[in-house]
Amino acid sequence: MKNILFLSLFILSSLVFSQNKFEKESRITIENVPQIAKAFVFKLTPSKKVKWYLEEGLKTQSIEAKTKYNSKKYSIEFDTSGQLEDVEIEIHYKTLPKSVKDAINKHLKSVFLRYKIQKIQIQYSGTPKNVLTALKNNNLLKDNITTKYELIIKGKTQTSKNLYEFTFNAKGNFEKNSKIILKNTDHLEF
Amino acid sequence: MKKYYFIILLIFFATKNYSQAKYQIGTLPSLNISKSLKNNWKLNLKTEFRQLFKTGVFKEESISKYEYVHTDVAFNLSKKVGLNNTLAVGFLLRITEGETKQRAIQQFTLVSNFNNFKLAHRIRTDQTFSKTESTEIRVRYRITFNKALNGLTIDNKEYYLKLNNEYVNSFTGNIYDLEYRINPNLGYVFSDNNKIELGIEYRNNGFVNNDNRSRFFAVINWYVNL
Numbered sequence: 172m173k174n175i176l177f178l179s180l181f182i183l184s185s186l187v188f189s190q191n192k193f194e195k196e197s198r199i200t201i202e203n204v205p206q207i208a209k210a211f212v213f214k215l216t217p218s219k220k221v222k223w224y225l226e227e228g229l230k231t232q233s234i235e236a237k238t239k240y241n242s243k244k245y246s247i248e249f250d251t252s253g254q255l256e257d258v259e260i261e262i263h264y265k266t267l268p269k270s271v272k273d274a275i276n277k278h279l280k281s282v283f284l285r286y287k288i289q290k291i292q293i294q295y296s297g298t299p300k301n302v303l304t305a306l307k308n309n310n311l312l313k314d315n316i317t318t319k320y321e322l323i324i325k326g327k328t329q330t331s332k333n334l335y336e337f338t339f340n341a342k343g344n345f346e347k348n349s350k351i352i353l354k355n356t357d358h359l360e361f
Numbered sequence: 362m363k364k365y366y367f368i369i370l371l372i373f374f375a376t377k378n379y380s381q382a383k384y385q386i387g388t389l390p391s392l393n394i395s396k397s398l399k400n401n402w403k404l405n406l407k408t409e410f411r412q413l414f415k416t417g418v419f420k421e422e423s424i425s426k427y428e429y430v431h432t433d434v435a436f437n438l439s440k441k442v443g444l445n446n447t448l449a450v451g452f453l454l455r456i457t458e459g460e461t462k463q464r465a466i467q468q469f470t471l472v473s474n475f476n477n478f479k480l481a482h483r484i485r486t487d488q489t490f491s492k493t494e495s496t497e498i499r500v501r502y503r504i505t506f507n508k509a510l511n512g513l514t515i516d517n518k519e520y521y522l523k524l525n526n527e528y529v530n531s532f533t534g535n536i537y538d539l540e541y542r543i544n545p546n547l548g549y550v551f552s553d554n555n556k557i558e559l560g561i562e563y564r565n566n567g568f569v570n571n572d573n574r575s576r577f578f579a580v581i582n583w584y585v586n587l
Contacts, residue, residue, distance in 0.1 A: 359481035
């Protein structure tokens, strides 16, 4: 019985904690970007320095625009037909509301012995019109916008040190995580 | 593109400044095989084969002839001690026509990941033992810039740029020497466990002892992870 319990716990913890994140991205020219996606980005930012990427996951593909606007780094993600998926903006940890910081830290402390937040992006999704209006007017606390936080965490558990991607909702409640697979660096070591 | 101009200019000025200096031109192909073990341990075998095709003194006559210099066979055992840090110890056999030298190696590597490039720092010490020469002790530092030529990360079936710059401090008895190395490479990733690099390596030493020597090598590195 003890063994079955242990085995179940092991499988469950593996399911929760062993989702690996695989992403391959490559530059694409603006000619290969759907018109609808280009139009959204041009409405959002007047910046001409927009880099376009094709992002390939294990089962999914998406198109991503990366740009800088008002000194902030933007990643705007679309599906391959050009429909908006979300807008991510890199932010500083200190700009998070205290209640959100507390909730995130509480969760991370329950998972890791030690951790360090390497990067935070605030993620907005909703209809293109609502997201665009909210971003333009800097009014992002509307009900018609879904807000999430995506964190890159360097975390130490009892057995290993790894890099993870965590997603929390607007209140700082945990939604999902995945382990980031680091590439082989033999060619930089030997 | 500016980076390439910088390297070419650096090599040009180095060559110009030491125009009475000796030079060598050769090739330096290497094969690097790693085997990952449990608990972040890794075994690494590196073999390198050096040969020269031309030697001489700048602005004077040169000698064009084939010369086998040596073959290196190195075994390294490394342990990942942090997310980006690795400690390694190794043992190298340098096989020349006359004798086989032995070298002990200790190194620490730190690989920092940035948004669209990697920066690796390697601190290495080694001690070379020979039957005919005094023991040579070296303290080396190498910085490596590594960037994908397409997109933000280096993915399979993509090209990358790797730029090495190394400083090698050498102590043999009372003699001190400093060598710097610049090595731009164009790499290609067949898979995460199989990469090939083509490049040139420029080495300059002896300038602290008024015995300057420049060396130019065509480099091919093949990295395989089993």
